Amino acid sequence: MGWQAAAVPLAHAAGEPESSSACQLGPGVQHVINIVFDNTHFTRDNPNVPSDLEQMPHLLNFIRSNGTLLTNEHTPLISHTATDILTALTGVYGDRMGVPVSNSFRYFNPNGTTNLGVSFAYWTDPLFDPTTSSPTDTKPNMLTAAGLNAPAPWVPFTRAGCNVGGVGTANIELENIATDIPTVFGAGSPQAQEVTTNPGQAFSDFVGIAIHCAQGDSLCSAANGGKNDSLPDEPAGYTGFDALFGHKYVAPQISPTGPLTDLAGQVIQDPAGRIGFPGFDGMEAPVSLAYVAAMQEHEVPVTYAYISDAHDNHPTGPAFGPGQPGYVAALKSYDDAFGAFFSRLATDGINSSNTIFTFTADEGDHFVGVQKTGCDGVTIPCVYGLGQIGEVNANMAGLLASEQGITTPFTVHSDDAPTVYITGNPAHDAAVTRAFERATSALTATNPYTQNTDDLTRAMADPAEMKLLHMITADPARTPTFTWFANQDYFLFAGARNCNSPCVTINPAFAWNHGDIGTDITTTWLGLVGPGVRNLGVKNDIWTDHSDIRPTLLALAGLQDDYAHSGRPITEAVKGARRDLDRLAAVYKQINAPVGQLGFDSTAFATNAIRSNSPGDATYLNADATIQSWTSRRDAFAAEMISLLDSTAPGGSTHHNDRDVNNLITKGQQLLDEVHAAAS
Numbered sequence: 001m002g003w004q005a006a007a008v009p010l011a012h013a014a015g016e017p018e019s020s021s022a023c024q025l026g027p028g029v030q031h032v033i034n035i036v037f038d039n040t041h042f043t044r045d046n047p048n049v050p051s052d053l054e055q056m057p058h059l060l061n062f063i064r065s066n067g068t069l070l071t072n073e074h075t076p077l078i079s080h081t082a083t084d085i086l087t088a089l090t091g092v093y094g095d096r097m098g099v100p101v102s103n104s105f106r107y108f109n110p111n112g113t114t115n116l117g118v119s120f121a122y123w124t125d126p127l128f129d130p131t132t133s134s135p136t137d138t139k140p141n142m143l144t145a146a147g148l149n150a151p152a153p154w155v156p157f158t159r160a161g162c163n164v165g166g167v168g169t170a171n172i173e174l175e176n177i178a179t180d181i182p183t184v185f186g187a188g189s190p191q192a193q194e195v196t197t198n199p200g201q202a203f204s205d206f207v208g209i210a211i212h213c214a215q216g217d218s219l220c221s222a223a224n225g226g227k228n229d230s231l232p233d234e235p236a237g238y239t240g241f242d243a244l245f246g247h248k249y250v251a252p253q254i255s256p257t258g259p260l261t262d263l264a265g266q267v268i269q270d271p272a273g274r275i276g277f278p279g280f281d282g283m284e285a286p287v288s289l290a291y292v293a294a295m296q297e298h299e300v301p302v303t304y305a306y307i308s309d310a311h312d313n314h315p316t317g318p319a320f321g322p323g324q325p326g327y328v329a330a331l332k333s334y335d336d337a338f339g340a341f342f343s344r345l346a347t348d349g350i351n352s353s354n355t356i357f358t359f360t361a362d363e364g365d366h367f368v369g370v371q372k373t374g375c376d377g378v379t380i381p382c383v384y385g386l387g388q389i390g391e392v393n394a395n396m397a398g399l400l401a402s403e404q405g406i407t408t409p410f411t412v413h414s415d416d417a418p419t420v421y422i423t424g425n426p427a428h429d430a431a432v433t434r435a436f437e438r439a440t441s442a443l444t445a446t447n448p449y450t451q452n453t454d455d456l457t458r459a460m461a462d463p464a465e466m467k468l469l470h471m472i473t474a475d476p477a478r479t480p481t482f483t484w485f486a487n488q489d490y491f492l493f494a495g496a497r498n499c500n501s502p503c504v505t506i507n508p509a510f511a512w513n514h515g516d517i518g519t520d521i522t523t524t525w526l527g528l529v530g531p532g533v534r535n536l537g538v539k540n541d542i543w544t545d546h547s548d549i550r551p552t553l554l555a556l557a558g559l560q561d562d563y564a565h566s567g568r569p570i571t572e573a574v575k576g577a578r579r580d581l582d583r584l585a586a587v588y589k590q591i592n593a594p595v596g597q598l599g600f601d602s603t604a605f606a607t608n609a610i611r612s613n614s615p616g617d618a619t620y621l622n623a624d625a626t627i628q629s630w631t632s633r634r635d636a637f638a639a640e641m642i643s644l645l646d647s648t649a650p651g652g653s654t655h656h657n658d659r660d661v662n663n664l665i666t667k668g669q670q671l672l673d674e675v676h677a678a679a680s
Contacts, residue, residue: 022161022214023301026558028531031355032157032302033292034553036085036169038309039512040361042071042525046322049377052310053525055331058338063359066352067529068536068573074545075363075522077469077594078102078417078483078515082119084362084546085170086142089153089304091550091565093470093594097150098143098478100471102515105413107477109136112424114411117141117478120175123152124230127475128179137477140233142171147474149233153550154212156559157302158229158241163217165250165295166210168283168306173210174245177202184227184245204269204276206246208283209291211253211300215240219299225249235562247276254294262286263293263340264333271315281314283307284330285337293344310334311365311512319511321369321389323377356530356556358549364521365512366416366488368392370449387448390508391416394445394456395495398503404439407497408432410481414493417515419480426481428463428624434617437462437482441611445504447489456492457607459485459517464624465606468631469594470566482610485603488516517603522595532556532575542572543586545593554648561649566592568645581645584661587668588641591634597672598634601679602627608679630675637667 025032044051053060063069076087076094080102083094094100099119106114107127121128121141129135142150154164154172166172174180177195181202185191195202212229213220220226220242229243244250247268251260259267259275263286270278278287288307295303310330311320320327345351369389375382396418400406409423420440426433443456461483466472472479486492491513495503514521526544533556547567554560555569568585571577590596609623641664642649644656 022217023163024160025162026532026556028354029356029557030301031296031350032162032553032557033296033355034169034304034358035288035292035307035360036088036305037307037359037361038081039311039363039365039514040307040309041364042069043364043520043523044322045365045367045520046371046377046382048373048375049323049382052331055328055378056335056338058335058342059359059527062338062342063527063529064537066535067357067527067533069538070526070528070542070544070570070573071538071540072543073360073524073526074543074593074595075524076100076546077471077517077522077599078415078419079363079517079521080415080515081362082170085306086119087566088360088362088546088549089170089172090150091547091561091567092563093547093566095467095470095472096145096566098141098473098475100466100473101419101478101480102413102415105419105478106411106421106480107137107475108421108425108479109477114421114423118176120170122174122180122183123171124149124232125179125183128176130176130178137475139475143474145474149231151234151561151563152231152238153304154302155231155234155238156554156561157557158212158214160559161214162302163214163219163300164212165292165300165303166212167288167291167295167303168208168280169304170306172212172304174207177207181206200270200272201274201276204274204278205248208277208280209245209247209250211244211250211295213242213244217242217299219253220244224253251276254291254298254300256298260290260294262290263337263344279315280306281308281312284310284314285334286340289337289341293341293348296345296350297348307334309512318509319389321372321382321384321511322367323372323375323382324384325381328377328381352529354531356533356553357527358553359527360546360549361524363514364524365514366516366518366520368489368511368513387506389511390506391491391510391513392445392448392489393505393507394490394492395499395503396440396443396492397494397497398499399443399445399456400436400439401497402499402503403443406436406439408436410436410494412492412494413480414491415515416488416491416513417483417485417517418492419483422481428481429617429621433481434620437610438613440484441607445490448504448506449489454487454489456487456490457484458487459603459607460610461485461603461606462610462624464627464631465603468602468627468634469599471594485517488513488518488521517595517600528552528570528573530556534573534575536573539573542570543589543596544570545589545595547593551646551648559648564642564649565646566642568642569648581656581661584641584665585645587665587672588638588645590672591668592638592642598630598675601672601675602630604679605675626678630671633671637664637671640664641668
């Protein structure tokens with residue numbers, strides 16, 4: 001397919017900064033700019049208040065006028081920042097890259113207790129447990145289904161001669177000063193010594209910013225602070241590549257005349273005034289986009305950047321509600337930043353004719369608070385009084401004890417969709433597990449906003465269902481007893497096993513829940529602009545999810561990964577792409593995506609089975625076997641389908657027999673119909 005073939009890049013436009021002459025991408029592609037927002041919405045959270053994107057017209061109009069804005073884009077599960085961004089970076093779900101739960105999780109120790117794991121850690125780190133220096137689980141945090149370190153997303157670009165910049169984006173630069181520093185710099189390095197003597201400065205110096213260089217590129221030389229870009233498990237090997245890690249080493253290369261400033265002209269520094277990386281919450285649009293522009297202007301033609309949310313009052317809090325003045329002001333600063341960003345890039349000769357742009361948000365959010373009327377936020381501010389905004393916190397342990405008489409020891413990853421770990425790690429069908437699950441499914445709470453009694457369960461998933469949802473990794477210690485997709489107004493935690501202190505309260509510090517399977521959380525948006533992208537404006541009739549971003553980007557850039565993706569190139573939005581497999585693609589997404597029809601229907605079926613209490617637990621056991629059968633069939637069909645749909649994977653080809661394609665479509669639809677009937 002011509003639009004996927006690599007070609008010699010076009011000559012630089014007048015005024016464009018020189019990037020590495022060795023960088024070889026697809027037809028007309030000289031730059032790649034990837035931007036992921038934290039919790040930024042296309043749809044309105046209050047019908048009277050313009051949405052986040054509506055309040056950023058510089059960005060919204062850029063996408064609509066030059067490319068395609070897909071508004072039927074979806075997240076994987078669990079719908080959280082780490083899992084969502086890593087799915088977009090890799091094109092695979094959590095079962096194949098190791099992070100299917102959230103920004104943090106728990107893992108079982110051999111004695112049946114659990115410890116904390118943090119999903120944000122540099123790509124080659126072992127599991128990051130900040131509570132101990134000797135975790136019992138030392139497997140890589142980023143983990144393939146075969147138990148190896150997951151392939152890194154910058155590799156196809158650096159192999160093609162392109163330097164790749166990371167700006168606050170999950171796990172492609174250092175995320176912490178605990179495990180990341182010894183992994184990259186060494187335990188006895190000067191950088192490790194700085195962590196000991198001045199940890200705040202070390203965080204600003206080394207975390208959050210990186211450049212992964214093409215082989216032999218002098219930008220990442222030892223003289224500039226470069227370190228070996230080690231990827232020991234990378235398919236086909238990865239040697240002779242270096243990288244710069246941290247603002248301390250990157251900033252002098254992209255701002256050689258003085259301290260790096262944001263797009264408003266302010267020196268980039270952390271809240272304590274230390275020059276350097278300002279923290280992940282500090283990666284607001286004027287800051288993050290300044291890093292991107294400076295990198296693009298200084299021999300880094302491929303950049304991945306993160307922009308923090310606008311609905312929290314960073315860095316101190318609390319949360320804003322829709323239309324609240326602080327929220328509107330933050331979005332205005334974001335809009336101004338995008339206006340300045342696009343103008344600066346245009347002056348540099350970086351534009352939609354020679355640059356692939358991808359824009360998305362990690363996930364949506366569910367606002368918890370009073371829905372204000374009589375205001376639009378822009379001309380009439382929305383004002384929230386005491387007790388009118390904030391997630392509903394609920395003590396799961398206290399509710400289980402007081403409502404159901406369950407005092408079984410357990411730990412939980414606190415969340416709107418908490419993962420539960422029963423102490424001792426009992427089997428999924430053990431009596432203690434089943435009693436605990438049934439009790440959880442029956443929990444209720446009095447909503448402090450409405451005074452109504454709420455059923456706290458939206459859905460539940462045991463290990464069999466989690467496997468169908470792509471949530472089981474190659475590390476059994478990370479598998480929770482079950483996942484509870486709770487009422488999306490609530491944030492569940494495990495406190496005291498009583499309600500002597502109220503078990504249900506409003507927490508005004510946080511008001512935007514995600515993780516759950518509600519459509520306002522799992523539905524988001526994707527903007528595509530650049531060479532090869534069709535100008536379709538806003539499209540809501542193409543069903544996509546984050547796993548499709550990677551293969552689409554590679555197809556446009558003329559590159560391939562060394563592994564098969566879970567997603568597929570979004571051919572509907574690409575010029576010159578063959579469209580004869582669109583029906584197959586539509587069925588594929590519905591059977592394979594975690595929040596496709598199969599995922600939703602099977603979760604409903606699993607929830608009913610988990611709630612059951614038939615003699616011998618036959619209903620549950622039979623349902624579990626049925627789900628395992630569905631998963632096996634789905635995996636077989638999906639593997640055949642994606643081999644035809646994804647030409648950016650090894651051996652990928654669109655050559656096919658129409659009869660075989662129709663047969664796959666029929667099999668997939670039959671499975672969808674079967675599962676839907678069982679869930680009804």
